Amino acid sequence: PPECWSSPPFFTLQPVAVTREKQLTLWADVVLDWAKTTNTWSMALHKCPLWANPTISRRLSDEGVAAVVAHLIAKGNAEWETGDNGSGGAAAAAAVGEVGAGRRLRIMWKTVANVANELIAHARESGMIGSVYTVFELHSGDDAPGTPFHQMDPWLLRRAIVLLEEQGKAALFEGATSDAEGVKFFSA
């Protein structure tokens, strides 16, 4: 964990605007680093181990968590799994207030655009053009290990495929479940 996470002021939402900006930026870095290291693409908000540091007996308040989440969403690195993703502070605070309800947050330490680019590049390099692959195959198929998409959450792959479809680089085939959906990659 980075140095700031071991420092008590990090867990108090700073009242001074300038200082708060820097604090939220740091929190975003901490969350994204952790997600990348643990390969986490979505989590139950209240279960995230980052919000409290028992060693220094400090916990980020609900208001603080809401501010961090809002910052991440605004940066395009996170979104709510269910419900309204409006950027209003009230919505965000209300959402966090339902922490007990176990609301889940998707963390995109790679943005959808990043994943889409990687996907089409990988497809073209690996000779996957023309054939149809299921989403399941992409993240857990025999060829999946070693690729950046190994064990990636299906919702993210789907989003990336949808983006590629918009860009005219692939086609999405609807399926019964998310895993059963398919994609066909086009050449450049």
Add this chain to the structure above:
Amino acid sequence: RSIGCGLGSLRSKRTGASGSWGLYMAGPIPFFGPLVLTRSGRPALQDNEVEYIIQPDLELATACEASGGGVLSLTSHRLLWVAGGKERAGWLSGVQRASLDARNMFSKKRTLSITLSTGFDAGELAFVFRNGGEDEFLDALHTSIQRRAWEAADNRARSTGFQASSAGISGLMRKQEQERRATGKLAEEAFTDLKALMGKAREVVSVMDRYKAQITSDAAASGANEGESEQMRELMLNMGIRSPVTRSSAGTLYHQQLARQLADFLTHSGRLKEAGGMMTLPDVYCIFNRARGMELISPDDLVEVATILRPLGLAMSIRKFDSGVTVIQADSHDDRIMGQHIRALASQLGSVTSVDVSAQLRIPLTLAREHALIAEEGALLCRDECLDAIRFYPNMFSEWA
């Protein structure tokens, strides 16, 4: 001992002044000489000189000159005349006679004629009063001249000649006993006759001075009692005001003169500086009134006075914080510098609470909290909110982000 020394130095100052008068007896001399002011614009009074009346808006007409819109002040020793940007003072010893012209039914204008002794360039001074106050002024002027305060000091100095009975320890003890009795008698007399009080006021103030001198010499002699004499020193210094500016002596200039006196009081012996360049209004109210002793000022007066400190350019001003705390702040105070002090303190101790800041910088808790908040606002500190208090850390976010 030190009492004799006090009056001895007093005497040399006085003879210096009256001695120079004697030298000037050659040709006609001007009655008014230069008047020295303190840094806040108040007249610098001599030892034992007390201000009685301040009268604004007078005109002066003499054989040599005329000036208008001036302020005439009467003290126990001199007449102070401030007009046309010039401050001047004349010794009461040069006044032979003073009188008012008859009352006019049609206008309030009256002329106070002051006849000077021979040897001055102007035989007579005429002050024109247009708004009243001339009767009190003439009364006070007469009383001052009769009392001849400038001579009495010399007499008392001369009378401390040495006698055989005042030799040795018993002599010293007897002398101290006499003085103590005189002081007691002084208090009695002073409080039974209010008019005589005006004259005794000067004596009471000089008694306080003697005590003050005694305490300082005691403190210098025995370092062992330092704690005690430190307390006494503070107590005595707080009684250092000699001639309180009162409502009746300053008329319409009341708040201005009071403002100047307050500024003098706060800068004298570095009170405001010791407090860190900032003092809350309640604190100022307490110490200022305690020093005045009589003629206390009201809280409203203090707020009024504090508000005009800046317009009068007295090197301090009133300041109100967001929390509602109101202070008098010296112009020399800089938020940034105070913030850096606190930041350095936080670095040194790891983190600080308002209590730590208050203890380390020796300032009241309310002000410590304000300074810490200002430093936080300036991104020098960041906070950690615990259950019991807010701890301030040096702002590391700037380094991390």
